[in-house]
Amino acid sequence: MSTVNWTAWRRQAEPRAEGLRERKKRLMRQRLSDTATEMFLERGFDAVRVSEIAQACGVSEKTVFNYFPTKESLILDLGESTMAALRAALARPDRASVEAVLGILSDELSAMTSWIAAQEDSVQAAAMIQRFGALTRSTPSLRAYHRDMTDRLVVAASEVLAQRIGMGPDDPEPQIAATALLGLWPIQFQSLRKYLDGKRTPAQVHTAVTADVRRAAELISTGLASFAGLKPTSRP
The missing domain is CATH 1.10.357 (Tetracycline Repressor; domain 2)
Known part of the structure; x- marks a missing residue:
């Protein structure tokens, strides 16, 4: 699923030096948030399940909640x-x-x-x-x-x-x-x-x-x- 980089216009913390592990985590977080945002805008927030977002990103639902404590924080994440x-x-x-x-x-x-x-x-x-x-x-x-x-x-x-x-x-x-x-x-x-x-x-x-x-x-x-x-x- 191709997504818009929604987080690009939502102000981020100042960049810092990061290792490969930190970079992978940051990119996965961004992918989850961007994918969720696009799905919510297309179908409505309540119509999209977290399991569907996980499937679209190729991860488990548990992984999504490891990055975001609630469904709401997937889109209001800053x-x-x-x-x-x-x-x-x-x-x-x-x-x-x-x-x-x-x-x-x-x-x-x-x-x-x-x-x-x-x-x-x-x-x-x-x-x-x-x-x-x-x-x-x-x-x-x-x-x-x-x-x-x-x-x-x-x-x-x-x-x-x-x-x-x-x-x-x-x-x-x-x-x-x-x-x-x-x-x-x-x-x-x-x-x-x-x-x-x-x-x-x-x-x-x-x-x-x-x-x-x-x-x-x-x-x-x-x-x-x-x-x-x-x-x-x-x-x-």
Whole structure:
């Protein structure tokens, strides 16, 4: 089964030196995710069994679950890499938290628009991404998985932000700051839905989406600018 390299436009962790074993594992993971994504888009998420994905890739169902803990993670598979990028970016004391998150979002957007530009038919490529988003939004289990992933990202962000100012992650300030920062992701997704219309070039999509995300970031940047100056408060 020939598949599109779907993971190429979903931001990956920074490449590192790898041996033959690690490379084989990475390629198998990519093959499983790409194959699953293509089958889900063609037939619907609920209509495809994990055993069918395994058969298409020539492996056992157990092997699939060795790489992906759930069926949902086969298609929404980059939560851990996003979390690693978020932790690293927010931990830098020399960088404002809003700019740190904007940097991650820009990397993700660039990966997607560069992928579209590299395809033979950029209009079809944009339509594929629209279908990917529609599948996620229309499938209850995928929506629930995505919400859970977002909740975990908020927790991770609040932990790092709390450390920066000497508070606990359950204090209200790091919690609301983390929630606001993670709220920029839905803005980017919604803007992509709006601008991936087959009429704009990948570069135009990138510019338009970036402008929307930065407009949203401006609303929260004033409040978060004071975050670094907060002092730990004694608990009642």
